[in-house]
Amino acid sequence: MRFAVLGPLEVATHDGRAVRVPELKVRALLACLLAHRGRVVPAERLIDNLWGPRPPARPLGALRARVSQLRRALDEAEPGARELVVSRPPGYLVDGDTDARRFQEAVERSRAMTGPGERAALLAEALSWWRGPAFADFAGEPLVHAAAARLEELRLSALEDYADARLALGQDASQVGELAELAGQHPARERFHALLMRALYRSGRQSEALEVYRALRERLRDELGLDPGPEIVALHQAILEQRPGLGRPPGTPAPLPARLPEPLTDLVGRDDALADVVALAGAARLVTLTGAGGVGKSRLALEAARRLAGSYPDGAYLVELSAVPAGSPSEAAAAVAAALGLHADGPADPGERVAAAVGGRRALLVLDNCEHVVEPVAKLTELLLRAGPGPRVIATSREPLGIAGEVVRQVPPLDPGAAVRLFAARAAEAAPGFALTPGDAEAAELICHRLDGIPLALELAAARVRSLGVRALAERLDDRFRLLSAGRRAGPAHQRTLRATIDWSWELLTEPERVVLRRLAVQAGGCTLEAAERVCAVPMPIPGGPPGDADLAAEAQSVARSGAQSVAQSGAQSGAQPAAQPAARPDIEPGEVVDLLSRLVDRSLVVRAGDRYRLPESVAAYALERLREAGEHERVLRWYATYYTQLAECAEAYRSGPARHRWLRRLDAETANLGGALEAALSLGDTRLAGRLTGSLGWYRAGDARAGHVVHSAGSAGRSAGRSAGSPA
Structure with missing residues (x-):
């Protein structure tokens, strides 16, 4: 049995099968025992850690029950593993192998080595075992905190040793x-x-x-x-x-200006996109690649630049901007100057210095990760391109730079076939001998679909194949942010885990943009602009819709106004100035949604297809978390259920006559949302609203065989709700 604590707590059998340890307190018990590295933890301390100041009536018996559950879970996964949980006065211990022990031993061995190459290789392998903060899901437990802090200190020390060894190698x-x-x-x-x-x-x-x-x-x-x-x-x-002693070690090559890095892996599924970018960059002076986080903009830009590098006698350069502080013009320009190897002489302003030095050159610059410094980078790029005809720029950003002459290409997710090829290739790299079998093909396709064909997410998922297998991985994607937390060791911090990638985009949004994004997450099958306006903003009755819902809109507006007034009053009571209270702003109005939605499309967080808007599944899962954190989940679910009920009632009013076919097509398009609205109404306990929805769809279900599945799954519950609300079912 193997225990992993360098990240979220994980348990696996010797052959790599994941072991499920049920119940939070049982997992917390295991974490406390593993934190003490084979030493006995007294029962009294375990009880105090698990239950705090409110222990159960029979605390020792409750602890024994949790120990028994832990032993049973281990034994079911691997016969005989129950013996690893040892009862020894005055408490318990776990006698098992952990990645933390192996990491500590590797670090100690590295310090006894004399060759920097061997030392660097061993430390690189040891650091790759880290999947996140030690005991990530239990680091706050009193019995775990000290061990987590000790391991984090050891990790930082190992990172220092690793960097020192690489410096000794001339890196x-x-x-x-x-x-x-x-x-x-x-x-x-x-x-x-x-x-x-x-x-x-x-x-x-x-x-x-x-x-x-x-x-x-x-x-x-x-x-x-x-x-x-x-x-x-x-x-x-x-x-x-x-x-002289600070110079490079003897025998190492002299430093050269940092140019394009060599790729570590093959580019999969981008042949057409690569040819398009190469052709564009050969003709246009500025090409900006946009797209969702992790979609592969940087990889595509670098491959295109490598193909084009021979046409630029003054070189092709990568300028990595992710570490530049947001909104810092001077530091953005300094990063470009540093990548080009420019010295401090010449104009004092870094942007002018870059323009003066590069304006006469025929050089290609890849400006990578521009989204958080888009305004200063846009100004610098315009200054650079105006300085002379020679320079060319390929930029990557989650939104366009917005300057004259810019050619924008959105990098889409991988198509299904390419996504499966990439997933299988990366899984084979992570698990030697892995080959995608016909039995696993369906699960692999599901993984690629649910991860939206985003290369970063697929690579993070592929790294899990070694410990989980393809089918188990597919089954656990509902918990994707925890599952895909085994981050990369290198590269920008916001590209190391799936959550960090979406966090990066979220932090760059304004508060109104965040409000619209998190509220869009309740839409089950994408939505129209009208639906976004009605569900993301203070609700109002649908134009031409039946009466009876004006009270909901009035109530919502009243809640928003009273909330603003209470914030202002509390500020006045505390002596604060009302103007300093941004929370007093009224809720989003329907007329504001179209502009905010357009900005989210520009930032590649919302996908527009025809007249419909949708969130990629991972973005939707993240936004739902944010919706719950904001305390808006039930409120927005009610707006969502009410809007689609109003829509169904409007369709019912036109069920005969020339408009019938138009409304049939509209209901067909909203199949997923009609079912989602019914589930939302039932989850809110609003039987009246559920009855109205199912009742208004009766003609649609009866008259069109395509619609039988719209609410069939919740049919009996909906009919019961309709009868209790006094509405026809």
Whole structure:
């Protein structure tokens, strides 16, 4: 039996089959025992951890019952595994293998090695075992917290050792981005800053290395009242003096300007898109690739740039912008200057310096991950292209840059066949010997469909095949954000897990955009613009619809107004100025939805097909979580159920006459939403609304065989609801 704690708690048999440990307290018990690494945990401490100040009537008996459940779950998965949970006075222990123990042993072995190559290889393998924070789902438990903190400290130390070994191998410029990100995440950790200073200095960027030290010194003094330690002070002095010992190790090649990185994997399913981008970039001066997070914009842009590089005598360069702070014009320009190897001489403004240096060159720039700095990048790109006819730019962003001459191409998800090929290829890389069997093909197609054909999500899912298998993976996709939390070790932080990718897009939205996105998530089969306006905003009766729902709209508007008034009153009572209370803004109005929806389409979070709008499944799952967090779920479900009830009642009013066929087509298009609205009404306990919906669809179900499945699954419940509400069923 194998226990994994370097991330969410997981249990697997020796042959890699996942083991389900039922009930939260049983899993918490296992986490507490694993955190103590084979040492006995007293029963009293376990009881206190599991139940806190309100233990059950017979706490020892309750603890024994949880231990018994744990043993049974392990034994059912692997006979004999119950013996791993040992009862030993004064409590219990788990005698099992964990990835944390293997990680610690690997780190200790690496420190005994003398060769940087062997040390780097071992540390890279050990760090790849991390799937997230240690004991991610139980790190707050008192008996687990200390172990989680100890493991996190060991991970950071291993990352420092790994970077140090790579510096010894001469890998300087390639590490600058990663070390800058780590130093930013851990602003008081001096060793990350020292490693970054060394990498910058060896890459010919002495002034930037000195700036790292200056910023660290000021931060330590301002926030902690401390000075930097003697080791980093000595490194700073050595850089000032340009001591020979800071140079690259003997035998390593001299640093070159960072250009296009070599791909680590093949590009799958993008032949037509690649040919299109290559043709466009050969003719247009600015091509922007847009699309959803994780869809493969960066990979496609880099492959196109590699194909075109021979046509640019002054080189093709990658400028990675993900680490640039949002809305920072100077730092965006500085990132471009650094990628091009430009020095600080020339115009003081970084943008002007880039334009002056590149304007006369025939060079190709790939500006990657522009969405959070889209305005400064747009200004810089326009300045760059106006400086001369030679430069060409391929940008990747979740929305266009919006400047003259820009050619925009949206990168779509992979088609079903290409998605399955990519999933199978990445699964074979993660699990040697893996081959997609005919028996697993249907499950693989389901995985690719439910993950919207997004390459990042498919690659994260493929990494799970080794421990779960294809079918079990498909069965667990309802919990996709936990399942796909085994992030990449390299690359920008927002591209390492599925949740981080969507988090990145969410954080870039305005509050009104977030409101519309999370409310759209209740639409079961996509929706029209009218439906979005009625469900995402304060509801009003549908034009021409039957009376009886004006009270709901009036009630919703009253709730919004009273909520705003209460916020303003509470602010006045506390002495705050009303103008400083953004929450006092009324709810979204229907007229605002069209503009907000257009912005979400531009940001690749909503897909428009014809006259309908839909959310990709992963975005919808994420938005539903946000809807519940905002406390709006039941409220929006009621608006949703009411709108489609009104729609069905309008259709019923036109069930005969020349408009009949138009309304039949409309109801056909809303099949999923009509069923979803009935489920919503029943889940809210609104039997009257459910009865109105089923009653108004009676003619449609009776007269058209295509519609039999609309509400059939909830038919008996709907008919019962209709009778109790006094409406025809």
